[in-house]
Amino acid sequence: MIDLKPDTDMPKPLKVKPRIDLSPAKLRKLADEELMELVCRNEAVAFEVVMERHVDAAFSLAYRMIGRRSLAEDVVQEALLSLWRTGARYDRSRGSVRNWILGITHHRAVDALRRDGVRTSKNVSDEGLGERLEAPERTDAEAVRRDEARELRSALGELPAEQTQVIELAYFGGFTHTEIAAMLDLPIGTVKGRMRLGLEKMRGRLDTLEVLR
């Protein structure tokens, strides 16, 4: 049970910090981690900058997993609002803001896949997207990210097909190892083994490419 403690034990309000220039131009120069400090102080304008930096990446992931724009947008909306409401829990020592947002999005998308049974239209292959949602490359950073994404897809594609299959079914399809074993008529241990071998090989490949930082 949650214990209501006397006022003296309650966390004190944050001390007033020096006023910061919250103009969008200034905020856009700040690193994600600095912006998250402002998000923790409920500064919506700082959150907007964070959102603009990562919303496309989050949507790309959700759309890849779910395959329907409307549901993918619902997932991303849930994830972003969760980020806004729980930003105080962001711990920079545990990874980048981008990875944190993508992690939340992935969790929400898996929940949606398992809850809503939208799997019949998911697992859209990269080539088979019914609608092309590509955006023009606008900045050098985006170009670098796309190169990196291509390298990552290449690393995944170089795995033995049976390893790629279980990794994709798990990560992008939201299936559990038990479901995958039943689907492929394999022992659970084999499925887990393929997952491990595939990730280990990708690890080696990505170390070579210096993609993992």
Place this chain on the structure above:
Amino acid sequence: MSRYDSDCGERGQAAAYVLQALERGEVERYREHLDGCAACSADVARLQPVADSLATSVPHAVASQELRARVMASVRSEAELLHAAGAAADRPEPARARWRARRPQFLIAAVAMGVGLLIGVAVIDTGSQAPTTHVTSAQVASLPLGAKAVLRQTGSHAELVVSGVSQPPRGEIYELWLARAGAAPEPTSALFGVTRAGDASVNVPGDLAGVHQVMVTAEPLGGSSHPTSSPIIVATL
């Protein structure tokens, strides 16, 4: 103290764990196992970045302007409430006398709610054709710091949205109550838990006409007909 056991029987779980492919019941057990197993923790530390990289391997797609606008509309309305609540943050809500006499534990709880004490109502104009949405921030007596709750009312529909709230105690569940002035809180059919992040969205059943407060207490599984604990969330309408 974590120990390194290269022969640990759980070492085959790490890949499935980082891919989020363990069964629901396995996840908690494995997390507890990680606390005491350095070998498995090392496996997870090595494989997690690879799983994370999968998220960025997907083809680039563009989120719609409508999605961005929806998110920012919610964020701005909540930010306004949170900023507005600053001056009132230490002021407890007054309790109704008759109700206080019947349910003293609720008054005690309300007075003690210093954490995240947020009082305010925002009205979001959703357009001339759409019903107006009222957003009421709630008092949250819950650790950790940062727990939030808002009640969204659109027409006759209301939804309680919480985040950062602790899990209910083992063997208990959160129950939503409606309190009318001078009357004991009425139970609803809304029983709920929260995600690991402490999030939940709960539709408020029933008619809110005359309802003074929407409350949440922790109750035994299956719910209670009258509150058995002090509220952890109170939204005053």
